[in-house]
Amino acid sequence: MTRTRATGAAPARRLGSLAVALTVLALVAPAAASAAPGPAGAPGAVVSVGSLPADAQLVGARDSQLLSYWTEGPTGAPAVSSGAVYLPDGPAPTGGWPVVSWAHGTTGVADACAPSRGEISDFAQAYLGTWLAKGFAVVASDFVGLGTDGTHAYLHGRSEGRAVIDMVRAARAVTPELSPTWVAVGHSQGGHAAMFAAHEATRYAPELDYRGAVATGTPANLEELFPLGGPGFPDLGLDGLPAFAAYVVDGLRVARPDLRVDDYLTPVGAELVGKSEQLCFTELLAAAGDVGVGEMLSRPLSDDAFRTAVRDYLAVPTTGYDRPVFVGHGVQDTTVPYPLGAKLAADLALNGQDVTFRTYPGPHRASALESLPDVTAFARALI
Template sequence: MIRRRLGQALMVIALASAAVSTTPVHAQEPSPITTPGAVTAATSLPHSFWIPGAANASKLTYWSTGPLNQPALSTGALFLPPGDPPEGGWPVISWAHGTVGISDQCAPTVTGTVGSPYLTNWLSQGYAIVATDYVGLGTPGIHAYLDGPSAAHSVIDMVRAARAVEPSLSPRWLALGQSQGGQAAMVTAAIATRYAPELDYRGAVATGAPSNLENLAPLVGPDFPRLPLTGSTVFVSYLLAGLRAARPDLDIDRYLTPRGTDALTRAETDCYQDMASGLGDVTIGDLVNRPLDDPAVLAAARGMLEIPTTGYDRPVFLGQGLTDEMVPAPLALKLAAELAANRQPVTFRTYPTGHIETMRAALPESLSFVRNLVQP
């Protein structure tokens, strides 16, 4: 039982994420209180929020490393499978969720969407599930959307936090993510061993991961054409809103049209579905009055959006839908080619599916892939 105690469209995305990126700064030395993974609160999670089949669940508030490499709070959930833990403890899967919004009210542990039925497939195989909300979703500050390093830190520190309050968890763990979470899982895979050497990181599974967006940022501007990609204007609005909050020095407001200003105001409060309905036929080009090609913005974009193409020391499974309407397959194919050229330990698979469907289409291969990695 859990011990409760205190303790073309992608261009747009690229540019917005750029907003979230930051200029190089020295990380603040954490105090014992703000050490990554330190738990500040552990409470029960409403039963209606549980993953179907979970034996127990709790919500944790913990410290992590956020934008600008500064200490930041995050929240997340811990789910235990039924039965007694195996020798060495339950292996852990750290789940990185897809786009929900950037407002506190959109956090999965607030909306109840943290208990995704998809995760039952993993829970039933004997994995404990930990699921971060990410820094800024349910905690102070605006969530830095598609800030890969910040999200990866949240994913890793969620494992640390869960093990701090639950003795039945093994140090063996893997990252699993879809969409925004797929990007987070890939960045996690590149830094996990170095960032948390006391844990036994085994590998990662990422599906629908947006990649190569940092290379598209210079193309974003008022003449950007209407794209047939679902949610592209919403994603860019979230990116720009996060950038405006994280990097006031970039003065993002000077790039915005009146419609852009309205979109960013909505972005700070509306979750994805409401945001999509509220924007209606607003296009990416409608948001800005000039190209977002400032060198500082581009540098920020690369720092936050870029998925590493080297540095993976454990196996990674990367899945992509060929008819993905949100993350075009050509970008994933380019990433896979770069990873292969660099001889990285990545298994790449494609499926005749759209964005959300790829997660389930990849499940049989993902389960087998992970099963082989978690053996003691």
């Protein structure tokens, strides 16, 4: 069954921004020490368990812990991710707490940017605290390379999605109060990861009871936009575009060393991409200053090799989902423009997927908070 619902500003006004969005390129858009594990274990196998630093604690959680676990890296080889487990207050219900596997938004790619290693944001406190209050345990992957060995491949869909799934496996191995019943939830970069987790959750982890996914502010359809980039690409006024582009290019370096990504960069672009490996998001924004995407690129990104690499790296699937998906987006989003989310929902619906689509009046992060009554009710109905 396909369900599509939309609320918010008039479609005509939103469609007016589609032309702009379709010319955008490159948007998207103290913890335990890094693990040094022995031979690779099975996906979800726990490597270490420890305590979260005080700044990474979630208000309203009765108990929390930090763990690291085996999953898959961006080249397809086994790799280690870390993450946090948060339990609601009170005794667990019969069968255990249902689980939200949370996929976080952009923080950066350096180890210091891992959510479990530093101060949890006010947004995450409010957003995840609501899920706890609704009776869900929250497990939150950092993703491969954030706080663990290697470099995080930003927006590499397959590895991020599998880290979200394997986080549930790992958390259940060390937390008996958790039910096998779970949903994937993510915003921004995390919305992208949640969609990839949703696409293969039942096939990849059949021993779990996956019910559905929530993805808001999702940077979809970027594989159609990247090939539009090149020298002189105009400044479209999108929030953080050069920083997001630097993270994606750095991720391609990690996942596709055969592509010779550096050949597409000017010295200015190469310098910013280099800085992206050391600086978290707000710091990289400051370092980027007034640099535009057009100044970062030495040649067009429209050749077949780059097109194919980008599609394989980050294209969100629009078929093959066997559980319901909730897609939400803010009409004032200037980080991941609304038409990208609208097109994702439309493609899912046209392909017969069970999708619920809602719009919200606010910008990027605010729209995720605005969605909470809808998304928590959606998840509760699935469970």
